[in-house]
Amino acid sequence: MSDFSIASHHNEHLPEGGTEVVTMLSITSAYGATTPSGEHSVIVIMGDKSGSMRTPFDRSADEPVSKMAAARDALSAAIDHLADGTEFAVIAGNHQAEQCYPEEGGLVVASDRTRAAARRAIQLISPGGGTAMSTWLAAARELFESRPDAIRLGILVTDGKNESEEPEALDQELERCAGVFQCECRGVGTGWVVEELRRISGALLGGIGMIRSSAQMQQDFSEMIDTAVAKRTADVSLRLWVPRRCEIVDLQQVAPVIEGLMGLAAARSELVTDFPTGAWATERRDYLVRIRVAPGELGDDVLAARASVVIGDEVVAQTMVRATWTDDPSLSSPIAREVAHYTGQAKLSLAIRKGLAARNEGRTDAAEAALGAAVRLATAADNTEILELLERIVDVVDAAEGVVRLRSGVDLGDEMELDTKSTKTQRVKRTS
Amino acid sequence: MITCVRCGAESDSDDYCDQCGASLAPIPPVVQMPSIARACPQCDVPFDDGEVFCETCGCDLATGEVAPDEPPERALGWELTVGVDPRRWRQYASQRSNDAPPPTPVAMRIEEATITLGRGAESERRADIDLAAATRDTGISRVHARLEPRGAGDGWLIVDLDSANGTMVNAVRVEDAPCPVYEGDVVFVGMWTALALRRS
Numbered sequence: 001m002s003d004f005s006i007a008s009h010h011n012e013h014l015p016e017g018g019t020e021v022v023t024m025l026s027i028t029s030a031y032g033a034t035t036p037s038g039e040h041s042v043i044v045i046m047g048d049k050s051g052s053m054r055t056p057f058d059r060s061a062d063e064p065v066s067k068m069a070a071a072r073d074a075l076s077a078a079i080d081h082l083a084d085g086t087e088f089a090v091i092a093g094n095h096q097a098e099q100c101y102p103e104e105g106g107l108v109v110a111s112d113r114t115r116a117a118a119r120r121a122i123q124l125i126s127p128g129g130g131t132a133m134s135t136w137l138a139a140a141r142e143l144f145e146s147r148p149d150a151i152r153l154g155i156l157v158t159d160g161k162n163e164s165e166e167p168e169a170l171d172q173e174l175e176r177c178a179g180v181f182q183c184e185c186r187g188v189g190t191g192w193v194v195e196e197l198r199r200i201s202g203a204l205l206g207g208i209g210m211i212r213s214s215a216q217m218q219q220d221f222s223e224m225i226d227t228a229v230a231k232r233t234a235d236v237s238l239r240l241w242v243p244r245r246c247e248i249v250d251l252q253q254v255a256p257v258i259e260g261l262m263g264l265a266a267a268r269s270e271l272v273t274d275f276p277t278g279a280w281a282t283e284r285r286d287y288l289v290r291i292r293v294a295p296g297e298l299g300d301d302v303l304a305a306r307a308s309v310v311i312g313d314e315v316v317a318q319t320m321v322r323a324t325w326t327d328d329p330s331l332s333s334p335i336a337r338e339v340a341h342y343t344g345q346a347k348l349s350l351a352i353r354k355g356l357a358a359r360n361e362g363r364t365d366a367a368e369a370a371l372g373a374a375v376r377l378a379t380a381a382d383n384t385e386i387l388e389l390l391e392r393i394v395d396v397v398d399a400a401e402g403v404v405r406l407r408s409g410v411d412l413g414d415e416m417e418l419d420t421k422s423t424k425t426q427r428v429k430r431t432s
Numbered sequence: 433m434i435t436c437v438r439c440g441a442e443s444d445s446d447d448y449c450d451q452c453g454a455s456l457a458p459i460p461p462v463v464q465m466p467s468i469a470r471a472c473p474q475c476d477v478p479f480d481d482g483e484v485f486c487e488t489c490g491c492d493l494a495t496g497e498v499a500p501d502e503p504p505e506r507a508l509g510w511e512l513t514v515g516v517d518p519r520r521w522r523q524y525a526s527q528r529s530n531d532a533p534p535p536t537p538v539a540m541r542i543e544e545a546t547i548t549l550g551r552g553a554e555s556e557r558r559a560d561i562d563l564a565a566a567t568r569d570t571g572i573s574r575v576h577a578r579l580e581p582r583g584a585g586d587g588w589l590i591v592d593l594d595s596a597n598g599t600m601v602n603a604v605r606v607e608d609a610p611c612p613v614y615e616g617d618v619v620f621v622g623m624w625t626a627l628a629l630r631r632s
Contacts, residue, residue, distance in 0.1 A: 243453030244439070271451070293453075297522065301455040303448035320448070 002233050002280070003030040004309045004317040009338040013331040014296075020321050021291045021304040024254070024338035024428075027277075028284040031232050033175045034079050041151040042087045042107060044143050044230050046136040047075060048158040048188070050094040053127040057213055058413065059191045067159050067188050068127045069212045070214035075163055076119040078221035082110040083229045087150070089143055090118055094129030095164035107143055132166030133200070134173035137183070142171075142179040142379035151234040151279045152181035154204070155224055157211075159188040160430070162196055170196075174203040178264070182278040184224055186421070188217065196417045205264075205278035207257060210420040212413055222419065230281035231309060237274040241306040244271065247293040248305075251275060254342040255286040258349050258423040274310065286428070288342050289321075296325045340429040341381075348377040348386065352422040356415060359393075359406060368394070376402030383426055389418040435597055436524040437623070440571075449583040454523070472496075484631075494632075496629075498605040511632035512579075513539045520624035538566040541632060543620055544584070548593070549621070550574050562624055571597045571623030579629075580610065588613045597622055 002150040010023030053068035075090070082088055087107040094099040099105055101121035136156065144152045162170055177183070183204035185197040188211045200209045211217045238261075240248055251257040261275045268274050279286070293304045305321040326332050335343075355370030363412045371394050378386045379399040390396075392414040433442045434456050436449035443449045471478050472486040473496035490560055515537030519603055520616060540561070550559025551572040559575045573595035580589045588612040592599040599606040600620040601613055613619055617626040 241450070243449070244451055246453065301457070303453040303455075306448075341584075 001310070003318065004028070004236075004311075006307055006319045008119065008307060008319045008321045010321065011332070011334055011339075012324055013326045013328075013330040014050070014293075014323055014326060016327050018250070018297060018325065018332065019292055019295050021293055022035065022329070022331075022335075022339050022343075023289050023291075023305075024336065024342055025238070025289055025307050025321075026169075026284065026338070027238065027287070027309055027317070028232070029236075029280045029282060031126050031282050035077050038086065040085055040145060041083075041153060041231060042181075043082065044088065044107075044140040044154050045078075045090045045131075046097075046140055046154060046156040047071060047090065047100070047125070047432050048131065048160065049093050049098075049122075049127045049129070050093040050096070050131045050132075050158075050160055051127050051128050052160045052191055053188075055189075065214055066127075066278060068125070070217050071124055071157065072125060073226045074214070074217040075122045077218055077223045079118045079122070081225035081229065082115060082221050083108055084418055086229060087147065088114075088118070089140075090122060091139050092152070093131075093133065094126045094127075094128070094137075095135070097135040097139035097351045099139065107147070113175075114381045131158065131160045132160055132164040132306065133158065133162045133196075134165055134169045136178050137173045137200075141177050141180050142182075144186050146197045149234075151231045153228040153231060154181045154183035154206075155186075155228065155278065156183055156197075156200065157186045157188060157221075158192055158197070160191045169250060170199070171426045174191060174200060178203050179276065184222065184228070186211055186224070187207070187416070190416055192416075194416055198423075202259060202263075205259075205276060206326055208420055208423075210413075210417050212417070213255065214362065220316070221255045227281070231279035232281055234279045235312070236277050237310045238277055239268070239272060239274050239308040239310045239315070240289070241272050241308075242291055243294075246304065248272040248273060249290040249292050251287060251289050252346070253277075253285055254288045254345060255284075255425045258346055258425055261287075281321050284427075286338070286341065286342065288346065291321070293323055298321070298325050298327055300325055338428045344377060344381055345425040347371045348374055348381065349422045349425070351377060352386070352390070352418060356393075356422075357418050365408060368406055371406075372402035372404040374402075375399055375404055379424065385424075386418075389414065389421060392427070393418060410423040433496065437520055440524070440623070462502075470612065508546065509632045511630050512541050512542045512543050512561070513537050513628045513630070514561075514563050515566050515575060515626045515628070516569075517618075517620065517622050517626040520620075521624075524623050535567055544583075546581070547579045548575055548577070549575045549627075551570075551622075563627075567622070567624040567625045569622035570623060572621055573597070576621055577619075579613075582612065589613070593620070 006027045008023045008025055054066050056064055056066055087109055089107050090100040091097050096430055101118040102108045116256045140154050184206040185201045187197050197208050211220055251261045264276055266274045280393055293303050301324045303320055304323040306313045307319050309317040351370045351374035356366050359367035375390050393410050395407055397403040434446050436454055438454035439452035441451040458488050474491040475489040477488040477525050516534040520536055521534045548559040549561050549563055551564035553562045557574050563573050575593050576595040577593055577599045578591045590613050591610045592606045601611050601617055613629055
């Protein structure tokens, strides 16, 4: 049905006394164009209908259309991308959740008739009220809980911050939702909080994105549905076995976006830990793993980890992370190209987020140092997308040395876009 | 199931131990056996294992006496060295309660006869040679293996007597059939015991 593979890229030679093994694990999955999925998808859309949706994207811009009007059109268009047979529902949320379609509650199977009915219901959404996202998530969770064997994907779109409830309410609901469904998050305009959506997408194995115009919204919503519909296998996990006296120090997904996974670790036995990765389409994801191993003798050949792709409880692909000790520095000192690449990308991401945080706290020196480092790293990595975004926040004095000055009058949307995209990584280039 | 030589656990996987991660590939022998004088006592010219008379001056390498005109009867005595493989000793360190240095190898003369090797002197099923007395290796079975001469000074065969932890000649595990042991081979038994045979 599916064809998963996993490969480890690392330098297995450790120096004498070395105890850290760092590897890049690359997982790919491939589905033939005609292979039946075997599992069906359930997609629940959570759309914001709070009062602020009445306002346009950007008061200063010359786009008078309200976010709500744009969202109605974009959602209607996106509904057409739901493949026949997919079960779906639309929830409209403000300080409480209300099921928009099907009105009687539950899920419906996508067909020409139900898609048309959903479009009509979406056109009738009228904005008002506050924002309490935990209620939206809870409503979605109840729908997903009735389909434990399906591929369960949520889409959450908001334009504001979660102001109608205590932060703890959201955290508690996220705990209940973890493992029940995945959630892709989108922030519309500039009134939402990047960190808040990142908390949701991080806990629910989703991505985060920013929508700044109605044209972008139209395209992005449809792409989100297409991506969701393409998912073919639910509940895939990365399983790591490490020997006794060894420890997984860190595991993060590094491509397509950086996402720490240590918080999602589920111990299966004393030596085996599973990390959920959600549903997969034909795609590739890369992970950076740090393992502390017990020190070995020169020449020892040990396994630092066995990394597997697991569906349910079935291992569908496996690779070994070996380690050996040498007193030859020419063997032990090189860092694997893939590891070096993503370590650099992770540093870039961290520098951007630290820099933006320092800037918001008025710590100019710290902000310029961190954002300067980000410019230097992005220049070295030839990451033009991030560089362009950085240049809207800072004036670059010397890109190679990382000398920058904070700009004044920075557009809030530019700052949020940089923050949102800071975790997006460039794939390590293949050597041909 | 394979017994890991490092941690002693039974491993389901056969490439690396599924408990401690150590390689389960046979460890190449690194044991250093004590060597006797390697130069002729008369003329100081080095000689190889197995030589009885000096090729340069013709003296008896064991006694230093010049050989008689007629070749003597071929020496049929053998020396069995019972030692410790330092690497396995180290790998099993976690199983022992102390960091004691490995016991010194013990060399003993053996006659060409069938000889059983094992652990313990008091047991009813007692082997001819108590290897554990020399190496403190509890991984050796009571009656672990048997040495059989191939005859006419042509070396030995070793037979594993269904021991718990098996017998290896160099890097190869001895299965059901008797396995020849030549001078220069190293036989591994138990956790860290290494045996070598040489003419004496």
